[in-house]
Amino acid sequence: MKKLIELKNLTKEYSGQVVLKGINLDIYENEFVTLLGPSGCGKTTTLRIIGGFLDASDGTVIFDSYNISKIPSYKREINTVFQKYALFPHMNVGDNIAFGLKIKKMPRSLIKQKVADVLDLVGLNGYENRDVTLLSGGQQQRVAIARALVNEPKVLLLDEPLGALDLKLRKGMQLELKRIQKEVGITFIYVTHDQEEALTMSDKIVVMNEGSIQQIGTPMDIYNEPENRFVAKFIGDSNIMEGIMLKDFLVEFDNQQFECVDKGFMEDEEIDVVIRPEDIDILEEGNGKIDGVISSIIFKGVHYEIIVETNNRSYLIHTTDVVEKGRRVSLSFYPEDIHVMSRMESY
Amino acid sequence: MHHFKKLISPYLFVLFLFTLLPMLLIVIYAITISKNEVLTFTITFENFQRFFRDSIFISVLLQSFKLGLITTAICLFIGYPVAYAISLLKEKTQTYLILLITIPTWINLLIRTYSWVSILSSKGILNNFLAKFGIGPLNLLYTDFAVIIGMIYSCLPFMILPIHSSLTKMDQSLHEASMDLGANPMITFLKITFPLSLPGVLTGITMVFLPAISTFVIPKILGGAQYTLIGSFIETQFITIGNWNFGSAVSLILAAFILILMSLMNAADRYTNSGDRDEDETRRLKRYAKK
Amino acid sequence: MRKSKHIPSWLMVVLCLLFLYLPIVVMMIFSFNSTKSTSVFTGFSFRWYQTLFEDNDMMRAVYVSVSIAVIATFVSTVLGTLTAIGLSKTKKVMKEFILQINNLSILNPEIVTAISLMLLFSALNIQKGYMTMLLAHISFCTPFVITNVLPKVRQLDANLADAAMDLGATPFQALWKVIIPQIKPGIFAGALLAFTMSFDDFIISYFVTGNGVQNISIIVYNMSKRTNPSINALSTIVVLVILVVLILSRLLPMLNKKKEKRVQ
Numbered sequence: 001m002k003k004l005i006e007l008k009n010l011t012k013e014y015s016g017q018v019v020l021k022g023i024n025l026d027i028y029e030n031e032f033v034t035l036l037g038p039s040g041c042g043k044t045t046t047l048r049i050i051g052g053f054l055d056a057s058d059g060t061v062i063f064d065s066y067n068i069s070k071i072p073s074y075k076r077e078i079n080t081v082f083q084k085y086a087l088f089p090h091m092n093v094g095d096n097i098a099f100g101l102k103i104k105k106m107p108r109s110l111i112k113q114k115v116a117d118v119l120d121l122v123g124l125n126g127y128e129n130r131d132v133t134l135l136s137g138g139q140q141q142r143v144a145i146a147r148a149l150v151n152e153p154k155v156l157l158l159d160e161p162l163g164a165l166d167l168k169l170r171k172g173m174q175l176e177l178k179r180i181q182k183e184v185g186i187t188f189i190y191v192t193h194d195q196e197e198a199l200t201m202s203d204k205i206v207v208m209n210e211g212s213i214q215q216i217g218t219p220m221d222i223y224n225e226p227e228n229r230f231v232a233k234f235i236g237d238s239n240i241m242e243g244i245m246l247k248d249f250l251v252e253f254d255n256q257q258f259e260c261v262d263k264g265f266m267e268d269e270e271i272d273v274v275i276r277p278e279d280i281d282i283l284e285e286g287n288g289k290i291d292g293v294i295s296s297i298i299f300k301g302v303h304y305e306i307i308v309e310t311n312n313r314s315y316l317i318h319t320t321d322v323v324e325k326g327r328r329v330s331l332s333f334y335p336e337d338i339h340v341m342s343r344m345e346s347y
Numbered sequence: 348m349h350h351f352k353k354l355i356s357p358y359l360f361v362l363f364l365f366t367l368l369p370m371l372l373i374v375i376y377a378i379t380i381s382k383n384e385v386l387t388f389t390i391t392f393e394n395f396q397r398f399f400r401d402s403i404f405i406s407v408l409l410q411s412f413k414l415g416l417i418t419t420a421i422c423l424f425i426g427y428p429v430a431y432a433i434s435l436l437k438e439k440t441q442t443y444l445i446l447l448i449t450i451p452t453w454i455n456l457l458i459r460t461y462s463w464v465s466i467l468s469s470k471g472i473l474n475n476f477l478a479k480f481g482i483g484p485l486n487l488l489y490t491d492f493a494v495i496i497g498m499i500y501s502c503l504p505f506m507i508l509p510i511h512s513s514l515t516k517m518d519q520s521l522h523e524a525s526m527d528l529g530a531n532p533m534i535t536f537l538k539i540t541f542p543l544s545l546p547g548v549l550t551g552i553t554m555v556f557l558p559a560i561s562t563f564v565i566p567k568i569l570g571g572a573q574y575t576l577i578g579s580f581i582e583t584q585f586i587t588i589g590n591w592n593f594g595s596a597v598s599l600i601l602a603a604f605i606l607i608l609m610s611l612m613n614a615a616d617r618y619t620n621s622g623d624r625d626e627d628e629t630r631r632l633k634r635y636a637k638k
Numbered sequence: 639m640r641k642s643k644h645i646p647s648w649l650m651v652v653l654c655l656l657f658l659y660l661p662i663v664v665m666m667i668f669s670f671n672s673t674k675s676t677s678v679f680t681g682f683s684f685r686w687y688q689t690l691f692e693d694n695d696m697m698r699a700v701y702v703s704v705s706i707a708v709i710a711t712f713v714s715t716v717l718g719t720l721t722a723i724g725l726s727k728t729k730k731v732m733k734e735f736i737l738q739i740n741n742l743s744i745l746n747p748e749i750v751t752a753i754s755l756m757l758l759f760s761a762l763n764i765q766k767g768y769m770t771m772l773l774a775h776i777s778f779c780t781p782f783v784i785t786n787v788l789p790k791v792r793q794l795d796a797n798l799a800d801a802a803m804d805l806g807a808t809p810f811q812a813l814w815k816v817i818i819p820q821i822k823p824g825i826f827a828g829a830l831l832a833f834t835m836s837f838d839d840f841i842i843s844y845f846v847t848g849n850g851v852q853n854i855s856i857i858v859y860n861m862s863k864r865t866n867p868s869i870n871a872l873s874t875i876v877v878l879v880i881l882v883v884l885i886l887s888r889l890l891p892m893l894n895k896k897k898e899k900r901v902q
Contacts, residue, residue, distance in 0.1 A: 053523050074526040074535075086524035090542050099538075100528035151528065351799075351809070354724030355736065358717055358780065362736065365777035366743045369754030372761055429654045432647035444651060446884075451658050453834050453880050455703075457858040458873045462661035465668070465870075472664055475678065503658065561747035564840055564859070578749050585753060585845070595757070598750045605747055 001028040004154060004187055005050065010059035012045055012211075019045050021211040022059070027155075027189065032181050034190045034198040037208035038234070043191045044159060046208075050189065051157050052076050064154070079148035080157040084164070085140045087132040093119075093143050094128030100151040118150040121180060138169050145177075149184060156181075158190045162197065174200050195235045199223065207231050223276075229344040232274040239280075239315050242343070243273045251340055254290065254312040262340040272341045277318040279337035282306070288330030290315075294323055376595035394596030404580075404597075408604075411576040414566070415559035418498040419506075422555050425499070426506035427548065431540075433507075434514040445511060448504050460497050460568050467493050467569075489571035497565040502558070506551040513547025514540070546616060553612050557605055577601050662877060669870035690868040690875075696857060700872070702768065703853040707836040710775035715829040717776070718783025722824075723817060725784070726791045740781040751778060752845035759846060766848025774846045775836045782835060783828035790824030791817075830887075 005027040012020040020042045027033050035043035048054040050061060052073030060069045068076055079100070088096050094115055101111045119125055122142040132143060141161060148156055158177075162170045178201050181188045192198055198205050199219045207214040207222060207230075215227045226232035232240055243253030248263035253273050265271060285291060292310035303318045308331060315331060323329070378390050398404045433444050451459065466472050467487040474485060487493055517540070525535040563578030577597065584594030668675075672683035690696055725733050743751065755774050759766055794817065802812035818825070840855035847856065854876075858869055 051523075051527060053526075072526070072531075073523070074529050074531050078527075080524070080527045082520050082524055084518070084520060086518060086520040088521060088524070088539060088543075099525070099530070103529045103534065147524075147528070351724050351727040351813070354720045355728060355732075356724075358721035358724075358784075359736070361717065361777060361780065362739050365755070365758070365773070366739055369751075369758040370742075372757040373750070373754050376757060425654065429650055432644070432650045435644055435647050436651075444655075447655060448658065450880065450884070451662065453838070454662065454873070454877060455838050455854055455858070457840055457855040458665075458869070458876060459661065461858055461869060462665045462873065466661055466664055470675070500658070500661070503654075507654075557745070557747070561749055563749065568859070578747075581749055581753065585756070591757070594753065598753050601747055602750045605745065609745060 001030070003027070004029050004031075004064060005189075006062040007046070007050070008060045008062065010046065010049060010056045010061070012042070012049065012054070013057045019211055020049075020056070023211075023213060025206060025213065025216070027187060029154075029187060030185055032178065032188045032190065032201055032203045034192060034202040034205050035208060036192060036195060036198040036205050036234075037214075038193055040210075041208040042211040043193075043208050047157050047159055047189060047191050050155075051078055051080050077153050078155045078157060079151050079153040080159065081141075081144050081148050081161045083159045083161060085144040085161075087140055087143055087147070089133050091132070092128065093124070093130045093132055093135075096132055096143060097147045097150050099147065104151075114150050115146075118146040121149065121183070122146045123176070137165050138173065141165065141173060142176075145180065149180070153186065155187045155189060158188060160192055162192075170197075177201060199235070207234060209234075225339055226274060226341055228341050229272045229274075232272070232339075232341060237277050237316055237318070239275045239277065239313075241273050241313065243271055243340075245269045245271045245340060249335075251338060254310070256290065258289065258338055259335040260338040260340060261336045262338075265340065265342075270343045272343050274339045274341060275315075275333055275337055277305075277316045278303070279333050280315060280317045280319075281332045282308070282317060282319060282321060282323060283330045283332050285328045285330050288332035290331045292329060292331060294325050294327050294329060297323065297325055373595045373598055376592050377599045378596075380592050381590075394593050395600065397593065398597055398600060407575050407577055407580050408600075410574070411560045411578070414494070414498065414562075414574075414576060415556050417495060418502055418559045419552055419556040421495070421499055422502050422506040423548070423552065426503055426551060427510055430507045430510035430514060430547075433511055441511075441515070445508065448507055452504050456501060456564065457568075459501060460565050463493065463497050463500065463569060464488065467496070488569065491570070493569040494566045494574060497569040498559060498562070501565065502555045505554040509550035509554065510544060510547040513544045513550075517543050549612060549616050553609070557608060561601055561605070662873075665870045666874045666877060668867065669874040671867065674867055686867045686871040690871040693868060695852070696868060696872065699852045699854050699857040702771070702851060703837055703855070706768075706772050706775055706853065707833050709772060710779050710836045711829055711833040713776050714779035714783050714832045715825060718780045718828055718832075719787050719818070719821070719825050721780070722784050722787035722791050723813065723821075725788060726794075740784055743778065743781050744785070748841040749845075752842040755842065756845045766846055767851045768847075768849075770846045770848070771843055771851060771853070774842050775839065778839075778842060779832035779835055782831045783825075786828035786831060787821055787824040790821040794820055 003026055005025075007023050007025040007027075010020050010023040011018070023042070023046055025046075035046060037043050045054065049056050052068075052071065052075075056069065060067050062068070063076065063078070088099070091099070097115045097118060098111050101114060106114075115128060116125075119127055122145055124139065124142050124146070127139075127143070132140060135143065144161070161177075162173050165173060174197055177188070177190075190198075190201065199222075202219055204216065205219055205222050206216050209230050215222060215231045217225070222231060223235055226235060226238075229240055232238045241253045243251050245251050245262075245265040245268070246257065247267050248265075249260060251258055251260045251262070251271070251273060281288070282294075290310050292308040292315065294306060295309045295314065296307045298305040300318075303320050304322075306317045306319060306323065308315045308317060308329060310331070317331070377394055378392065380389075380391060380393060433441055436444070464471075468474070469486060469488070471488075473487065477485065521539055521543070522535055525539045526532070530538065560576075561578045563576055563582055566574040566576055567579055578601075581594050581597050581601070584590050584597065588594075667679065669686055670682050670684070671679055672681035672685060721736075725736060728736075755770075755777070756766075759770050764770060798816050798820070799809075799812045802816045803809065807815065838855070839853075840859065843853050844856055844859070847853075852860075854872065858872075861869065
């Protein structure tokens with residue numbers, strides 16, 4: 001697959017504060033990439049640098065083998081879907097969408113056709129003459145997407161576009177966006193702080209924190225094999241403990257040794273271990289690996305969220321099994337459910 | 348919360364006594380005539396007819412209109428670029444600049460106008476300065492030029508402030524969206540920024556044109572006898588000639604004129620349809636207070 | 639919008655500011671001139687200030703302008719604030735009616751307002767002078783206070799006063815302790831506006847005054863055909879007072895914040 005964008009050592013400083021600490025990232029054709037992280041991690045800054053709305057303090061942006069770092073946004077073949085849609089209130093839907101095409105001096109009949117096509121793509125057939133300020137949030141969202149896509153950019157940037165929508169609408173739009181991306185076949189670079197959203201839509205997730213990239217991988221990779229404590233905590237619920245990698249396939253934590261499937265660490269290296277709550281089974285006392293007492297049970301609909309107190313810590317478990325508070329139990333998990341990560345200081 | 352409703356009673360009284368009743372009196376005077384300083388109670392439209400019949404009076408109306416137009420046009424021509432220039436700067440800088448532009452409006456109008464008398468007089472600073480280049484002395488005072496300078500001087504801030512306000516209130520991401528879609532800064536300004544700033548422009552025009560038509564102070568101080576505007580015409584009727592009926596009629600004509608223009612402005616505003624500007628805004632900005 | 643160099647912008651802004659401040663600066667400079675001239679600065683002197691303070695008419699005019707501005711501001715602010723609060727609880731029809739009349743008085747050309755008030759005082763046989771000027775000022779300042787306070791009142795949580803009274807406060811206490819503190823910025827802005835409008839006024843004052851009572855505007859108007867450098871002195875004082883008020887109003891909030899920090 002062809003490399004479309006290369007970010008080389010992007011750094012950004014704002015009045016003394018370093019917001020981006022040297023970002024290196026490759027983005028390919030036809031990819032749905034999500035920049036994921038908490039507020040202030042630099043994901044939106046990175047996006048805006050790619051879009052040309054912000055200049056990096058250092059580093060380069062390579063697009064299609066050209067260094068576009070100095071090129072202004074209106075000359076880049078990249079289009080953006082803004083967080084609050086940024087629809088032009090004094091133009092109707094059709095004129096909003098046609099804006100970019102008119103700038104390119106496309107013939108009117110061709111513009112008309114393209115506008116109709118893209119409205120069809122986003123499911124708003126016949127909306128050309130509607131007043132944008134009277135549309136619902138979801139509809140405005142689609143117009144914003146249509147307006148960007150009609151220019152046939154090679155890359156579409158999306159800055160937390162679903163933030164203002166209610167939950168159900170958001171989930172629907174997530175699937176819509178994924179469908180549109182597959183249908184149009186271009187690269188989407190998506191920014192969000194919602195890890196569930198990232199897991200649902202992305203081909204590749206870039207987890208960021210405090211201006212640097214924590215991990216790059218597929219949703220499965222990120223979820224199942226987080227590389228450090230931050231990623232483990234940010235994505236999904238987790239049980240994280242400090243431990244020591246005695247040797248390949250053998251890890252020690254909570255004063256016990258466990259077989260695991262990770263290797264490549266140094267002997268007796270200090271590491272972090274993560275076990276997902278849904279990977280832990282509750283068994284009869286004595287039948288599992290770690291003993292403890294059930295201290296709380298919360299019904300979450302999809303599963304129970306159970307906390308078991310052991311000698312060293314409490315474990316969080318997701319299960320559909322029914323248990324009672326106060327029962328003495330034993331926890332069990334498979335070696336492949338233990339994920340060893342490099343130890344992260346101070347997080 | 349019925350308790351608080353009673354609070355408006357004193358003001359109702361004030362409104363009635365000091366706004367409604369006086370206006371009523373103007374109407375009464377306008378539709379009557381006085382004989383020997385006694386008001387007769389025959390309703391007549393003679394006063395209005397007199398105004399429109401005589402061409403002198405129409406020319407007074409036209410002169411006021413002309414002055415208003417010129418003042419507004421020049422203020423717009425200078426004011427928009429300045430407002431736009433300010434909107435491009437850092438936020439903090441903008442606040443200080445707006446403050447600087449507002450401060451002169453707090454200084455007494457008479458004082459401000461008077462200062463131009465000494466600057467423009469034949470022995471004044473301007474002529475002094477020009478003399479160094481061998482020009483003049485120019486007879487600047489008591490000319491059209493002086494009056495217009497005086498008018499612009501007092502009106503300019505009221506054009507700049509509303510335009511600046513509408514420029515900064517604009518969603519900045521609209522500019523970014525426009526550039527993102529391929530429009531360079533010039534096209535972005537023409538197609539996005541300017542159209543969306545029109546409500547502010549309209550407010551500015553309202554706040555300059557309407558007072559400019561009804562002014563009489565500035566033309567009187569800086570202009571010569573050649574300037575008879577509606578404002579000074581009314582003043583003459585009341586103070587010098589003592590024909591209160593005719594004067595009231597002309598006042599009503601002026602008020603009606605202003606009212607018509609205001610409705611035209613409102614209609615224009617509804618047409619441009621960018622919901623921000625409303626009557627609260629116009630009034631709030633009529634004399635712009637610092638925030 | 640990149641906010642970087644912008645030299646042409648700055649140029650335009652500076653030229654505009656020069657235009658706006660040139661007359662003021664000129665006046666201030668020549669107020670210290672030792673001769674009557676307003677084109678040649680012959681020497682530094684306080685002569686015109688002395689003349690100003692010795693001119694009884696001028697000083698009386700200053701007194702009139704200032705005292706009326708202060709009183710009118712106070713009265714119109716109180717009246718306007720209470721009315722705005724009352725209006726927020728008034729039924730729509732009456733409320734719209736009042737606001738429309740307010741609108742009328744604000745948008746009415748000043749000369750029409752001036753004439754109407756003159757007719758009023760004449761019809762009621764009230765002798766024109768200080769009192770009539772004061773009343774007129776109060777009547778045209780109050781609408782501006784209302785338009786500044788009303789939006790702030792609208793933004794208030796309607797439940798606040800109810801909560802106060804639920805806890806035992808009388809309506810007056812609820813007003814004073816809960817509502818007013820919340821709308822302070824609006825009140826302050828309104829008061830400032832009222833003061834400016836009153837202090838600056840000419841046309842209305844001109845028509846409703848009598849008995850030789852003059853404010854600053856009227857006395858300057860009557861003198862304007864002759865150059866009188868003590869007017870420059872007066873103007874300079876006015877500008878300086880405005881500057882002082884400005885600096886104070888900027889400093890006070892900052893001082894308050896510092897006090898709050900120390901308490902914490």
